[in-house]
Amino acid sequence: MTGSAPDPSAAGGVKKPGPDKGSVTPTEIELEVSRGRSTGWTIFGLVFGALLIWRLGTVGQWAGVALVVMGAYHAWNLAQSFLHAPGTIIVSEHEVSLPRGLCMSRPVVVKPEDITAVYFLRRSVPWNHAAPVLVIEMGAKAMTFPRDWFASEADQRHIVHALLRDKLAASTAAGDEPSA
Numbered sequence: 001m002t003g004s005a006p007d008p009s010a011a012g013g014v015k016k017p018g019p020d021k022g023s024v025t026p027t028e029i030e031l032e033v034s035r036g037r038s039t040g041w042t043i044f045g046l047v048f049g050a051l052l053i054w055r056l057g058t059v060g061q062w063a064g065v066a067l068v069v070m071g072a073y074h075a076w077n078l079a080q081s082f083l084h085a086p087g088t089i090i091v092s093e094h095e096v097s098l099p100r101g102l103c104m105s106r107p108v109v110v111k112p113e114d115i116t117a118v119y120f121l122r123r124s125v126p127w128n129h130a131a132p133v134l135v136i137e138m139g140a141k142a143m144t145f146p147r148d149w150f151a152s153e154a155d156q157r158h159i160v161h162a163l164l165r166d167k168l169a170a171s172t173a174a175g176d177e178p179s180a
Contacts, residue, residue: 026090026091026092026093027089027090027091027092027158027159027162028088028089028090028091029088029089029150029155029158029159030086030087030088031086031087031088031089031099031102031145031149031150032086032148032149032150032151033081033086033102033103034148035078035081037074038074038075038077038078038081039078041070041071041074042071042074042075042078043071044067044071045067045068045069045070045071045072045074046067046068046071046072046075047071048064048067049063049064049065049066049067049068049069049070049071050064050068051064052064052067053065053068077102077103080101080102080103080104081102081103083103084103084104084105085103086099086102086103086149087099087100087101087102087103087104087107088107089145089159091112091159091162091163093112094111094112095109095110095111095112096109096110096111096112096114096115096163097109098110098136098143100143102149108138108143110138112163114138114139115136115137115138115163116137116138116139117135117136117137118134118135118136118137118159118160118163118164119135119160120132120133120134120135120156120160121133121135121144125146130146130147130148131147132147132153132156133145133146133147134146134147134156134159134160136159136163145159
């Protein structure tokens with residue numbers, strides 16, 4: 001295949017009917033880790049912060065301390081990316097597994113019925129996150145997954161469609177009318 005278009009058969013979230021006509025294979029989307037950003041901020045924060053602490057006065061030293069703290073935080077994120085594989089979002093008929101962070105162990109596992117809402121934030125996004133942000137609400141808790149954690153925006157849509165498919169199936173099985 002030529003061009004820059006992604007291969008649709010290579011997408012991790014492609015849903016195909018299983019042996020039973022009603023069964024659907026689980027949707028699995030692996031998150032993408034970008035070590036370049038963490039590496040850059042680690043080097044910049046630690047080196048430039050140390051330089052500010054060493055060469056400037058009180059105000060410059062406080063700015064240097066802030067940069068060193070930021071560099072240390074990004075160094076911790078970088079170390080986590082080497083220690084833990086990127087998380088995977090898995091949506092099946094019986095459970096939903098959501099990673100607690102990009103490269104963190106012990107994902108949150110819930111039943112599809114426990115998810116109360118799933119939506120995108122496109123405009124109300126923090127300045128340090130790429131839009132859109134996928135938000136999955138579970139009662140009082142909400143988990144956010146920024147665009148830069150996914151290979152493409154289509155992966156985020158696969159998760160939304162899989163969660164809504166399970167919600168629609170649960171509501172029709174209970175005899176409720178699906179709400180639009």
